[in-house]
Amino acid sequence: MSQGFSKSSVGRKILMALSGFFLLIFLLQHFVINMLSVISADAFNDVSFFMGTNPLIQYLMQPVLLFGVLFHFIMGITLERQNKAARPIQYAVNNPSFNSSWMSRNMAITGLTIFLFLALHFYDFWFPEIKTKFIDGDMTELNANGEFRFYEELLHKFTNPIRVGIYCLAFVFLSLHLMHGFQSAFQSVGLNHRKYTPIIKKLGTLYAVAIPAGFIFIALYHFLINAH
Amino acid sequence: MSTTKNINITLKIWRQKNAQSKGNLETYQLNNVSTSSSFLEMLDQLNEQLVNERKEPVAFDHDCREGICGMCSLYINGRAHGPDTGITTCQLHMRMFNDGDTIYVEPWRSTAFPVIKDLVVDRSSFDRIQQAGGFVSVNTSGRTMDANAIPVPKADADKAFEAAACIGCGACVATCKNGSAMLFVSAKVSQFALLPQGKVEATDRVLNMVRQMDEEGFGNCTNTGACEVECPKGISIENIARMNREYLSASATSDK
Numbered sequence: 001m002s003q004g005f006s007k008s009s010v011g012r013k014i015l016m017a018l019s020g021f022f023l024l025i026f027l028l029q030h031f032v033i034n035m036l037s038v039i040s041a042d043a044f045n046d047v048s049f050f051m052g053t054n055p056l057i058q059y060l061m062q063p064v065l066l067f068g069v070l071f072h073f074i075m076g077i078t079l080e081r082q083n084k085a086a087r088p089i090q091y092a093v094n095n096p097s098f099n100s101s102w103m104s105r106n107m108a109i110t111g112l113t114i115f116l117f118l119a120l121h122f123y124d125f126w127f128p129e130i131k132t133k134f135i136d137g138d139m140t141e142l143n144a145n146g147e148f149r150f151y152e153e154l155l156h157k158f159t160n161p162i163r164v165g166i167y168c169l170a171f172v173f174l175s176l177h178l179m180h181g182f183q184s185a186f187q188s189v190g191l192n193h194r195k196y197t198p199i200i201k202k203l204g205t206l207y208a209v210a211i212p213a214g215f216i217f218i219a220l221y222h223f224l225i226n227a228h
Numbered sequence: 229m230s231t232t233k234n235i236n237i238t239l240k241i242w243r244q245k246n247a248q249s250k251g252n253l254e255t256y257q258l259n260n261v262s263t264s265s266s267f268l269e270m271l272d273q274l275n276e277q278l279v280n281e282r283k284e285p286v287a288f289d290h291d292c293r294e295g296i297c298g299m300c301s302l303y304i305n306g307r308a309h310g311p312d313t314g315i316t317t318c319q320l321h322m323r324m325f326n327d328g329d330t331i332y333v334e335p336w337r338s339t340a341f342p343v344i345k346d347l348v349v350d351r352s353s354f355d356r357i358q359q360a361g362g363f364v365s366v367n368t369s370g371r372t373m374d375a376n377a378i379p380v381p382k383a384d385a386d387k388a389f390e391a392a393a394c395i396g397c398g399a400c401v402a403t404c405k406n407g408s409a410m411l412f413v414s415a416k417v418s419q420f421a422l423l424p425q426g427k428v429e430a431t432d433r434v435l436n437m438v439r440q441m442d443e444e445g446f447g448n449c450t451n452t453g454a455c456e457v458e459c460p461k462g463i464s465i466e467n468i469a470r471m472n473r474e475y476l477s478a479s480a481t482s483d484k
Contacts, residue, residue, distance in 0.1 A: 001479050001480060004439070005479045007442075008438055008439065008442055008475075009408075009410075009438065009441065009442050009446075009447075009448045009449070010410075010438050010471065010472055010475040010476075011475070011479065012448065013448060013449060013450075013472070014472060014475075014476060079448045079450075082447060082448055083405070083406035083407065083408070083447040083448055083450070085339060085445070085447075086338060086339050086340070086406055086407030086408070086445060086446055086447030087337050087338055087339065087405075087406075087407040087447070088339060089337050090337065091303055091306065091334055091337055092240070092242075092253055092332055092334060093305055093306040093332040093334070094306045095305065095306030095307050096306075096403075096405060096454060098307060098457070099307075099403060099452075099453070099454040099457035099458055100405070100452035100453055100454040100457070101452070104450065104451065104452040104453065105405050105452055107450060180451070180452075183451075184450070184451040187451045187465065187468070187469050187472075188449075188451065188472060189472065189473075189476070190469045190470065190472040190473030190474075190476060191469065192465065192466045192468075192469030192470075194466075
């Protein structure tokens, strides 16, 4: 790579897209596992055990994911600050809705909302997990009854209506973010083709609606049916 | 055919004495404006009125007045080149407005396009980007080979021509929420990258032009697509994707 790639506007948007692709794949994987909790508690426990104990996932993919999230966030903020500096004086009258979608213009806002949700999500799930395993040294993944603890932890988090509400709202913001982000990432890495771009855009809309809706369904399912 | 009529309008125009002064929106009443006149002719009419009142006329850029030079700019009622698509301001007509309308007229807003006076901005940042690589080095000693001697696929020639239609007006920068110049730069990169004559210097061209673009203080592209909607020449953001590809491969292969 030439010097300055990661400092250039084009290089940075390519890196933003690549980290976005990575997060899209991660989200799909996360969704499939969560969906198992609706289908079978045992299957959910088994896969969670695998994810929580497999060294490749724990010590390679987990740090990579953490880096990916932080990179996407920090780079997003950096680019947004540069963009704001590129127009210090705003127009007195502006009509951007004529030429672009709300989603495409507000990626920083939807992104920041998702990041705030991730902080809550880490507080709920990731920090306790790390504490149990690496600070308390309990690597058994079992509860007091000698059963896998994952499913009951999941149910426990979906009992509070406020938390479920925040959870659902966060996925609405994620959906808005993906509406633009999915197809935008393809454009950023240079994939724009008269034949394929319309398909990519449709696929992006499908992904942006289906996956967040699925997560919301899982939350409501456990809240309404299982947690009471 | 619509019939011509006269309308009365209120104008809110950005007035700024020079690059250093602060500037503000001034209100002007202009009566008996023919709906057949162009937007620039309407501004001429306003300036005539201002001169007769012994006031300073409004400075605005214009040259060919037929949509090919790219000089006329203006952000009119919240849109680059005003309320129509595929046109420059000189091609905007007063029939797009109604009697009693209030029309806001502002200069392009961009760090890289500083205001010189009133509605006139300095777009020499575009010139410097062009000078960084928007050319093909040809020996012009009189023995220049005819460009048509090299076969070019029709599809490539058409795409290069579409990109070369860019007049460098800066509407893409003005309308982009990030003040990004990627549509302009990508059009200039594409018009050469698609042709055999341009391939020779393609690697350095894209690296140098993007570097210059960044140095000028333009923002980053976030693919909102606003630029291609407001571009008077209909330049597609396909060109931006092409520039991204060119930049990626140039970065990977260049020894700089």
